[in-house]
Amino acid sequence: MTTVQPSIEQVQARTERRTWLRPSWLTIWSGLTIFVLGIMILFPGLISTHDPFSFKVSDRLDSPSWGHWFGTDDFGRDIYSRVMHGTRYSIGSALAVVVWAVVFGTIYGAVAAWAGGIIDRLMMRTVDVFLAFPYLVFAMAVAASLGRGLKSTVIALAILWWPSYARMVRGQVKSILNDYHVQAARTLGTSNRQLLQWHVIPHTYDQILVRFTLDIGNSLIALTGLSFLGLGVGPPTPEWGRMVADSKQLALSAPWYAIFPGLIIFLVVMNFVLLGEALRKKATK
DSSP, X not given: XXXXXOOHHHHHHHHHHHHHHSOOHHHHHHHHHHHHHHHHHHOGGGXXXXXXXXXXXXXXXXXXXXXXXXXXXXXXXXXXXXXXXXHHXXXXXXXXXXXXXXXXXXXXXXXXXHHOHHHHHHHHHHHHHHHHSOHHXXXXXXXXXXXXXXXXXXXXXXXXXXXXXXXXXXXXXXXXXXXXXXXXXXXXXOOHHHIIIIIIGGGGHXXXXXXXXXXXXXXXXXXXXXXXXXXXXXXXXXXXXXXXXXXXXXXXXXXXXXXXXXXXHHHXXXXXXXXXXXXXXXXXX
16 A cells, blocks of 8 residues: 655645744734724723713823823823724724725736836836835825825825835736746636736735735824824824823823823834734745
8 A cells, every 4th residue: 555745845835834824922912912902993982991082170180090090181081091092093094094005006016017118117107206205294294285184194194105015016016927827827818807816916915914014003103193293183082193292291290191192102013013023924934
């Protein structure tokens, strides 16, 4: 009786599959953090302890205690509850910016690579124009021209965020178009749309996922920075950058007012960066 020995390719495929199915502690921690953030975005009332908009002058600038875990602000509002409800505005807006950038940038870059020639060059020169501007200065100009508000800030950053994805996807598609499986599918009569949809774009997902995860943190920093400068939401919306901006006059007398929102921003960004690094290491193995 003979036994069939697995080929080297089969052994490598099984090893890669086991590597993806065996997450590291870093991936598990980041995944749990993202799950908690999802709860905070969708159901902030489940984990908040007070109404984030209610005023109570008698509790004005109370330090952290059992009644107010993160203390209170200059209007007596519970900072912990405002941070929980602010997740929807801060991270939700960051997700909106990056999702738009991924969708539009992927389509734009794929079309440019597929078209080639003068169309490719013209489309990439447009990308270069956007990338030539300092993103923060350009975002401030766009947000100021559209008017103060969260919607204006998201639009301003979305306009600036997609070109990097377009350039990345364009380079990947250019490389994938020369692969044997794409040439074989084209020989078999596969249409252009099916070729892009099934044989080209799916091979860019790994790099897009890594960049998507990292950019959520970058987008969050940019959004909170614009809100801190006064170009984001107005009061009384509990947005993280706005909360830090409101606390700058009380940094010495009530340090908890700025510390806790700033600490949450730092922890969220760090977790998305760690998750992106973990995904990057898995994708390069």
